[in-house]
Amino acid sequence: MSEVAAIDRPDENRQEIESAVVRFAGDSGDGMQLTGSQFTMTAAISGNDLATFPDFPAEIRAPAGTTFGVSAFQINFGARKIMTSGDQLDVLVVMNPAALITNLEDVKPGGIVIADSGAFTDRNLAKAGYEENPLDNDSLEGYRLVKIDMSRLTVEAVKEFGLSNKEALRSKNMWALGLIYWMYGRKREASVDWLKSKFAKNPEIADANIAALNAGHAFGETAEMPAELGTFEVETADISPGVYRTITGAESVSLGLLAGSQLAGLNISFCSYPITPASALLHHLARMKDFGVITFQAEDEIAAAAAALGASYAGSLGITSSSGPGIALKMEAIGLAIGTELPMVIVNSQRAGPSTGLPTKTEQSDLYQAVFGRNADAPMPVISVSTPSDGYDVAIEAIRIATKYMTPVMVLTDGYITNASEPWLIPDPSTYDRFDVTFRTDPENFQPFMRDDTTLARPWVKPGTPEMMHRIGGIERSYDTGHISYDPANHQKMTDVRAAKVNGIANDIPEQEVAVGAAGGKLAVVGWGSTYGPINRAVANLRDEGLDVSQIHLRYIWPLPRNLGELLHSYDQVLVAEMNTGQLRTLLRSEYLVPAEGLNKVNGKPFLIAELEDAIRARLEN
């Protein structure tokens, strides 16, 4: 049979739109993540800019048909720069009643809801908590509802391959994908190729999926589709030329750690203990053995941090990674890294807390923990990741700072960035400046805590180096010699120099820039981390309307950029938008005495552009 059965005819009546937000939602077993990533790839190849967000259930094998077993994948794609995975859905595709009930509230008024009516059985309706079938009453009146028995149509489409009913139904995600491809005038070739390679060992499965994809597409084409649904055209976006891939935050941080270690000329010892959403880093790095990357799944987070520090002590780059609760366990070891002044990178993939909190939901509530969360005066640099691809450069920067200043550095990312993806213009690693580490090997006048005049960093000496044997440890060290010292005056001096060293990093990082807008004016919206996208779009939209608002987005959380105080004071108002109850706001107020106000939320979901716009308007209109 021909691979792409229906012809992609140009459709004169396609409505041109600037961008669209589509979410595929279904049962964990319905293949929604695959469907979403295929749609993403095709949108990217079509030249759109895009951002995606997968939403997995917290339970591993939730019972089929239940609300807590719903898996969803959202994509925002457009002919303009896309900054978020989208506030509200233009199109929601649901494969069962549970997917409808859990996702409907995100559909914009009048948005399209496409439902597999074949899956709206009494049993599934009951599992989702519906008393009557919402497809048959007027409960979906405010939406453009399209009921299609995708289950039956899929089974029919793949009949010729002799699959069981259950196997046949596995292709219904491809049927839905075919239909959405038709709606947006998308080519199917990339997905056909992908199916063929994915199921190379089971050609009949590949053929069945391709047949389902084509059948969904043909269903739209052959006017079996209700006319009111419409077809759309999303033009190509203005994107810098080059070779692209999609990248998630977990991938970018992992790759950045590898790249950074190469720039430093060090081997990585990555020590971690599984925890959502941080585990993805361990999984990625565990597959980089051909780069000499050592990964160690420790017995707990304490051991992971301790082993990473041991690895740094021995002369490789110790990295540890976790999420909030695990980071709490690592703190004593991080304190030792601060005291013994050894480099180390700690990646914190934040999630909602306290305690276990909401493991799969995103939050930015570990800023206090990162900056302040240790016993005693224990300063440590903290930098943050703003977008899924940003992790690459941030991880490199963390390694640069850690090795240059002989200090642990914490990288803050979050559950949203870790799982979300965006297109990435693949960088050329050879264009990055190297920062090779030099280990001290000269015993002449060597003292373990004698500092570099400018960086205040102590020398890094690998055990194994002749004639430089020395001891370091957690008890306060004498200035220069590093011997145990209980002298109070020495402790004052050491506390001061540890702080001065970390504060001095402010001279070695870029000055804070204004992301959108200008220095000075009525209002600055300040953010950090994954709020970059929505703040950026909201501020840009309102500036287009003529409002005097600017965006300031921080990468460096500690030390803060040297010009930040002055910059913040140049605005009448400062609004700090973050997914916590006001942690950066407190830091900025205490550091700069600016009357910063907060826009805060912790409902497990990223900011919507609309809620930011409302908040900005409210401040500029009175």
Add this chain to the structure above:
Amino acid sequence: MNVQSPPEKLTARDYATDQEVRWCPGCGDYAILKAVQNTLAELQADPKNTVFVSGIGCAARFPYYMETYGFHTIHGRSPAVATGVKLSNPDLDVWVVGGDGDMLSIGGNHTMHAIRRNVDVQLLLFNNQIYGLTKGQYSPTSKIGTKSPSTPLGSIDNPVSAAQFALGVGGTFIARSTDIMQKHLSGVLKRAHGHRGTSFVEIFQNCIVYNDGVFKRFTEKSVQAEMQIHVEHGQPLLFGKDKDKGLILNKDEMRLEAVTLGENGITEADIAVHDETNRSLATMLAQMDPPTMPVALGVLYCEAAPTYEASVHAQIDHARKDGEGDLAKLLHRGQTWTVE
């Protein structure tokens, strides 16, 4: 920095730092320090490749007194730190030192995992059955009834046997000695050093200030011969001043019994022979305690097994056999597209 470099022969003193040793006068730790320094001199261990890693406690001050590399870390975590050191540089000769609280209470988990992974380190547990540094609270190895500031009426929880613990989690080398037996201890340390994998050595150490004499039931001169059995691979399990006592295996009850040669028709042929590759025998030996049985000292168990870090590096070497990874290629892995 007062170390001469080889080939000059190093003496025990070359392994000592210029730092003042700060244990209480009469503490058993002094004798252990001396035994370790003597052993390193006998081995002519290269100070630059030797690393002492410790946690927190009196025992854990050890690295400051060794003219080698040393890392005094945090309470209980030294086995984990040492694991990182060995992963990073398997060529280093790593000794891990800690007390019973450090390694079996707060750090029990790490001790277990280092041992079961068989990380190639010498793990020296200074067991004084008390928390010395924090001024004498009972520890997880304290006998029931130990009176201490935190247990004024006597402790009530069961102690753990360090050697049985190490055997139970799959240790490949388990040995015991005491602080005051310089020669014996040095022999055990040499065996430990020679073993590839985690060499777990429990050293009974007297805390003269907070737990003086807890081990005297088998360390006191007058009872030593009767209350200690020094096990040696391939040798009959004999003890007593005249080597007239021994252990036999009661096969019906699967336990060791102490017997006297010549009594009840027992001859030397009946005496069990020590087989340090037999984990069951080692476990039975580790269980013995005065007054009914002597304490077993020496190498209770030793088995050749791959070390953790060697296996980790073998996987890496295998992954690199067709050449080192190429970052630019890795960045392009998977589906890519070109924007003109």
